[in-house]
Amino acid sequence: MGSSGPQDVASRSKDIQALSHPLDPLSVSEILSAVSVVRQHHGNVDFNTVTLLEPPKSRLLKWIAQPKDENLPQRQADVVAIDRDGKVFDGHVDLTTGKIVSWEHTEDVQPLLTLEDLGGVEEALRKDAGVIEQCRLVGVNDMSKVYCDAWAIGYDERYGTEHRLQQALMYYRPHIDDTQYTYPLDFCPIFDARAKKVIHIDIPDVRRPVNTAPPTNYHIPAIEAEGGFRKDLKALEITQPDGVSFDIRGRTVTWQNWSIHVGFNHREGIVLSDISFFDKDQDGGKLRSLFYRLSLAEMVVPYGHPGFPHHRKHAFDLGEYGAGYLTNPLTLGCDCKGAIHYMDAHFVTKAGSTSTVRNAICIHEEDNGILFKHTDFRDGSTLTTRARKLIISQIFTAGNYEYCIYWIFHQDGTIQLEVRLTGILSTYAMYAGEETGGWGTEVYPGVHAHNHQHLFCLRIDPQLDGQNNTVFQVDAVPSPAAVGSAENYYGNAFYAQKTKLETPLQAMCNYDGATSRTWEIVNENKLNPYSHKPVGFKLVSREVPGLLPKKGSLVWKRAGFARHDIHVTKYQDGQHFPAGRHVPQMSGDKDEGLPKWIAQDPHADVTDTDVVLWHTFGVTHFAAPEDYPLMPAEPMTLLLRPRNFFKRNPALDVVPSYGKAPSQIAAGVKGTDHHDKCSVEV
Amino acid sequence: MGSSGPQDVASRSKDIQALSHPLDPLSVSEILSAVSVVRQHHGNVDFNTVTLLEPPKSRLLKWIAQPKDENLPQRQADVVAIDRDGKVFDGHVDLTTGKIVSWEHTEDVQPLLTLEDLGGVEEALRKDAGVIEQCRLVGVNDMSKVYCDAWAIGYDERYGTEHRLQQALMYYRPHIDDTQYTYPLDFCPIFDARAKKVIHIDIPDVRRPVNTAPPTNYHIPAIEAEGGFRKDLKALEITQPDGVSFDIRGRTVTWQNWSIHVGFNHREGIVLSDISFFDKDQDGGKLRSLFYRLSLAEMVVPYGHPGFPHHRKHAFDLGEYGAGYLTNPLTLGCDCKGAIHYMDAHFVTKAGSTSTVRNAICIHEEDNGILFKHTDFRDGSTLTTRARKLIISQIFTAGNYEYCIYWIFHQDGTIQLEVRLTGILSTYAMYAGEETGGWGTEVYPGVHAHNHQHLFCLRIDPQLDGQNNTVFQVDAVPSPAAVGSAENYYGNAFYAQKTKLETPLQAMCNYDGATSRTWEIVNENKLNPYSHKPVGFKLVSREVPGLLPKKGSLVWKRAGFARHDIHVTKYQDGQHFPAGRHVPQMSGDKDEGLPKWIAQDPHADVTDTDVVLWHTFGVTHFAAPEDYPLMPAEPMTLLLRPRNFFKRNPALDVVPSYGKAPSQIAAGVKGTDHHDKCSVEV
Structure with a gap:
């Protein structure tokens, strides 16, 4: 890491680029390769996570100190999968050898909910008889206007971790563009993601009929309908005619x-x-x-x-x-x-x-x-x-x-x-x-x-x-x-x-x-x-x-x-x-x-x-x-x-927008004036 | 203030402009006019402050409610002056009538120190025998290289308010462009601004010879001497081709x-x-x-x-x-x-x-x-x-x-x-x-x-x-x-x-x-x-x-x-x-x-x-x-x-950089796309 100039940073990254960095996220082909290895050994599971298993720090430090091929840690994938019985598996796959390094059934857990997990709930709820009944009770009959934000259930002591659950926060939209959060519904279905059905609906003691207030919206058509956008904000343009000042090699930014x-x-x-x-x-x-x-x-x-x-x-x-x-x-x-x-x-x-x-x-x-x-x-x-x-x-x-x-x-x-x-x-x-x-x-x-x-x-x-x-x-x-003492006379x-x-x-x-x-x-x-x-x-x-x-x-x-x-x-x-x-x-x-x-x-x-x-x-x-x-x-x-990390302000060599030293003032010369003319007086 | 559009703001300011605002700072001619009135009545004083005396709030509120000429509070100047004996006077001058409204000798105070008060101290100290001696004792012989930051003395119980005092924080510059704060001197002269002389020098028990470390500087010549400025920061330009979005009438910005x-x-x-x-x-x-x-x-x-x-x-x-x-x-x-x-x-x-x-x-x-x-x-x-x-x-x-x-x-x-x-x-x-x-x-x-x-x-x-x-x-x-109580069961x-x-x-x-x-x-x-x-x-x-x-x-x-x-x-x-x-x-x-x-x-x-x-x-x-x-x-x-001040987010009508409502997505149309193309992908 020698003693040369700032170019060192770039040249070091160039080496890294040649090797690719051990902390780069899995590529598409690495993800597919991990999937293929898991399928081969463990059949038709659902994938929850396939992500980089970061190498042990001791291995990575060796590579950072000397970024050479022989120091490159092997790429491994960290996998979470759920089988057809809902069993959760945590495993590691070696992407170089194509081998399963570890594969364990983890009991009493639920892995995180993906957008795929969350996505189907709304449609299912619209067809659920119990939900339809609850909607009717609060005054909503058109189920196509019913929406839900499916959330992780947090923890519900009645169900524990056995079922893979979501709580559905329910809303209504008079019109597809209306802010649904103006029309929350008062009940909360609990949805079993594996069974793909509502297993319970939490209903409050006191009911709250759906809101009858007019919509309050933010989308463009709504603002246009109420008179349009303000016209008094003039353009402010930011341009970089010579491009950016950073350099990216692989995923290392200098x-x-x-x-x-x-x-x-x-x-x-x-x-x-x-x-x-x-x-x-x-x-x-x-x-x-x-x-x-x-x-x-x-x-x-x-x-x-x-x-x-x-x-x-x-x-x-x-x-x-x-x-x-x-x-x-x-x-x-x-x-x-x-x-x-x-x-x-x-x-x-x-x-x-x-x-x-x-x-x-x-x-x-x-x-x-x-x-x-x-x-x-x-x-x-x-x-x-x-x-x-x-x-x-x-x-x-x-x-x-x-x-x-x-x-x-x-x-x-x-x-x-x-x-x-x-x-x-x-x-x-x-x-x-x-x-x-x-x-x-x-x-x-x-x-x-x-x-x-x-x-x-x-x-x-x-x-x-x-x-x-x-x-x-x-x-x-x-x-x-104390104030007045020899050690702190003036306090x-x-x-x-x-x-x-x-x-x-x-x-x-x-x-x-x-x-x-x-x-x-x-x-x-x-x-x-x-x-x-x-x-x-x-x-x-x-x-x-x-x-x-x-x-x-x-x-x-x-x-x-x-x-x-x-x-x-x-x-x-x-x-x-x-x-x-x-x-x-x-x-x-x-x-x-x-x-x-x-x-x-x-x-x-x-x-x-x-x-x-x-x-x-x-x-x-x-x-x-x-x-x-x-x-x-x-x-x-x-x-x-x-x-106390640096010996002085480490940015003193950033080009000033204006500078004139006392000697330049004294000499009455313009001197070195780096003025970048960045502002316009209006 | 009626019910019309945002133009109202501008048009109201236009009225204000016609009148000028009662809180506008004193103009050059108003300052000179106040000086002239004071001179006329109180002779050859030194001016410390001539500034706007803000009108009573009750008067100003009347004008704000109805910005008409007859509501315009009279302009007054708030004056602090010091006479040849060092006496401090606080006064008000009516700029319309040209009369002194009040003029009082204020005892036991010192008004603030102006740059003029502070400016002369350094030159005086360079010639003071006591200061020259102290400089010599810490190793400084060339008095043209001695500098001081004149500060208000804070409070020194030995002197009270009687004299108009400054404490001089002393420094040395090997070269005129050197950062003097690298070379602080260990003694502190006390300067009487009226008498224009050093009345005392605070000298520490243990002396500290002037620093012998090499300079550490930030001015352009110094950075150039050590290898120059970094060259890897490319231009970033901010332009407003249609001008600014604000309007200024008088000193009111809308x-x-x-x-x-x-x-x-x-x-x-x-x-x-x-x-x-x-x-x-x-x-x-x-x-x-x-x-x-x-x-x-x-x-x-x-x-x-x-x-x-x-x-x-x-x-x-x-x-x-x-x-x-x-x-x-x-x-x-x-x-x-x-x-x-x-x-x-x-x-x-x-x-x-x-x-x-x-x-x-x-x-x-x-x-x-x-x-x-x-x-x-x-x-x-x-x-x-x-x-x-x-x-x-x-x-x-x-x-x-x-x-x-x-x-x-x-x-x-x-x-x-x-x-x-x-x-x-x-x-x-x-x-x-x-x-x-x-x-x-x-x-x-x-x-x-x-x-x-x-x-x-x-x-x-x-x-x-x-x-x-x-x-x-x-x-x-x-x-x-408590957690578990009916009022806070889950805590x-x-x-x-x-x-x-x-x-x-x-x-x-x-x-x-x-x-x-x-x-x-x-x-x-x-x-x-x-x-x-x-x-x-x-x-x-x-x-x-x-x-x-x-x-x-x-x-x-x-x-x-x-x-x-x-x-x-x-x-x-x-x-x-x-x-x-x-x-x-x-x-x-x-x-x-x-x-x-x-x-x-x-x-x-x-x-x-x-x-x-x-x-x-x-x-x-x-x-x-x-x-x-x-x-x-x-x-x-x-x-x-x-x-709870506004009924909703008051900025919803700011033109979006991108927007597409659900109905526009559903219709498969591009819809109203305000995309401002403000970024360039590199």
Whole structure:
């Protein structure tokens, strides 16, 4: 990794390209090959998942250190299949040898629900006599206007995991273009996906006839019918006449000293791995490793209405459906501006063929305002440099709701994760005069949007200058010394109190707004030569509401990862999913995922070793009428910022938009003026 | 304000234009006219401030309701002057009648320091024998290479307010282009601005010879000398071929249903007033008042090193210098892209003439990604609408540091305040082997950057559908009922707990990250017809570190506004500056500004009345080497979001970039496709 210039990054990726990266998602032919091997040995199963089994880290690190053919880990597929009796099998297939590496019947689980699983429910319900009867009772007779959002059932203690179940949230549309969430129906059929029939209907004690309010819509014909679109927004065009500034070889993106492998799977969606940064100030120029792997690993959306059966509404959108399976083809809808590089995503189908989401991942640049600026008041000498950012994004639709995920890379070494929430509120019916009781908001006449949270679990697998890292909790606190004391005479002293997170048990902790708490991941073996502090990255996350469902509640039991805002574990291959591998219909009575791994060795030493930091963040949403019928995007963000990692601001060599040094001012010459004439005065 | 279309906003502003707005800053001729009146009556004083005296709210509201000539409040100037004996006078001048309305000698105060006050110190110090001697003692002999940042002294109990003082933070530059903050000198002269001489030098017990480390620089010649700028960033152009989408008449900007008066003064910088929003869903179309006035009203930057005399470093950048006086001319440096409308700022000079900062305010639009999106998984019917935002911004330089202030207006009714911190760290010297003691970071060999905070006070003067507003604290909390109880059987219940802030005393409260605390400003007299909740705006602010200097400390005494994150007061004309009118050298021994006003009637009823909400937010900064020599911009942001204010998402009529309704999908037609072809696939 030598001592040459930034070209190194590109040339290294060129080698990688020649080999293809071990973390590339399975290709269409690899998926089909895995299917063929499974069919050969295990007959006519339905496929739930065929995805890359990531190689053991020890193998991959060998390849990263020396990307040569002989170091290339063998490609394996991770398979979940369901046989004709509903038995679930977890297996690994070696794609090089064409052999089954493992194949096990897993009892008492239900794998995630694919769009194929969810798709057929609506049609079946329209023909179900019980459902037809319930529709009639609330005033709906035309079954072609009845719709349902099929959800994972969460957990229903009456049924456990034996049947593969879905709960059907029922709606009505007066017209096909009407927002169905304005017309929720008050009953909830439970559908058995294997038997393909309704096994029960949950009917409330007090009935709620279908809403009679007029539609409130957002589609183009509706806006045109009420007077049309505003005409006073003029064009704003973003163009990149010379093309993009990034380079992509295989799936490795290099840009502004960054090097990032862009993976993708059915469950987490975008997975970023092998993230490194070319530091020209280190050993005459060095590509330094930052993160082995970053992903959104899970999420849960608990609803806060205590009434039955609303408690079952606590979707694990990754574990129960998959952020990859739900991802939008960005061919529909122009979701980013400028010059875009897209990547497709390939999945197995139930029948063992493949489906492709075109333009699943969007990679593009954006201007980001001022990167840094200073003016000397003495002489007006100034430097102004504009920032560019690289954005790797996807959007996934979970039934009513849209999650826009932006992984943003900055020139100063910061990684930002931005999530925007949009889409439509999930709603419930109201009877005339019904009040919300504070558990939700009437966002439109007769439309009850329950309080809910969106809690995401970010999985951070760091490798800051190597695998041996440590996590510290950092609190901004006043000096303990009293005002007037010798140590703090004027009372202004404050400092960063650092607490080393030493064991998984001790590391289970929460955000503290009062101390502006952050967390630093550091490599204690390597000190910054100036600050003498260990090289590190700081997690700055301020949208950390915590899990509001109480300790011991159904959600608390099932979403173990959300019991604390921070967890630290020792890295183990395969520990990717903090709510467990198979999430639907788990009761939570026994721990899965993160709490289970921690319980296995709660006192393990997680200092100066290969650690994983799990961070749960998100928002609590008390809806309002302005969120309806289609919700303006609600943004939330967090940062991973280099601290004591670099010897100086690593972006000083970005071309300024304007600069004049004091000597140039003094000499009265125009000097070197990089002014990019980017603005027009009007 | 009738029932016609959005044109109403523009036509109303047209009337305003004909009249000019009572909140327009003083023009050059008005400033000169005030000076002339003062000179006539009070002779040859030095001018510190000549700014608009804002008319009483009751007068202005009359004019806003009916913008006619006879309602136009008379123009008055608010003047601060210092006579030849150093006496401070506060006065008001009527610009219509040319009369002095009031003129008072104010004892025991020092008005803010202008750039003229600060400018001469460096040259004087270079000639001071004591300073020359101290320079020699730390190894500096060439006085032409000695620099100082003159700061307000904060408060020094040895000198009180009698003398007009500055503390000189001393630096050395080996070469004129070198970053002086790499070479801090260890002593601190105290300069008397009236006597124009050094009255004392604070000298540390242990001396710190001037740093011998090589320079670390950021100006263009330095980067070119070390190999030049990176060449791999390609052009990204933002153009608006049809011009901007906003309209400016006088200083009132109308854009996407917003109407905003853009004021500016020497102290707060940008002041936004008379902010309203055209709601087409209200009474067939109505311009609804939102905020009477929004501004950054004060800030304090306490440094956390307990050593003498570092406690004096706690700059009030607004109250001691003025965000207007310090503002950058945006002619230097291209600080925004696209089509920009600039406004100049005019100030009085000490001698009674005027100075102008060209392009002090920047008004422009930016693309803002996805405004909303939804895809129906059934048929792929989709609506994607992109967002535009309007940004009213300024950048001010406080000595070593830059504050970039962005007031951002969104189409969904959200107002966002974003602050970016950049510039250069204020530093102190170190001796060989000195350790920071945790009170700062050695960001470069021999350069000690002390821990510090940036705390801003946002003044929010709401008028949500009228003057009578109330503030609630809102906490997201679990139901008190136990898991397993009838009221909360599954334990998932949670709700928004609202606490009415009834008196200024009770309203003194802090952020609570554990409950995702927000604050709602509401008009209890007007309920949203759907949610039955009062119309309101929610303050969502997550960067709320609190004041770390302890209760009773010097900073705590002087920065009363920062003792709590939230204060609510009953509106009173003239209560603009929460740290008091004259901030320099106040001891804090008696309360000024916010705490004083509250103490006058701590139990006043602040419900359903004309209230002002004061919010202190900011960051705590533990510096790192990557912040040096020029700090990458550190962003922070807060939102004022409409809640229960509108009947629905008010931006549904923004032209989508792509949309196809279910009926259009079903009909197999392309339908109305507004696709704006804004992206290019590469």
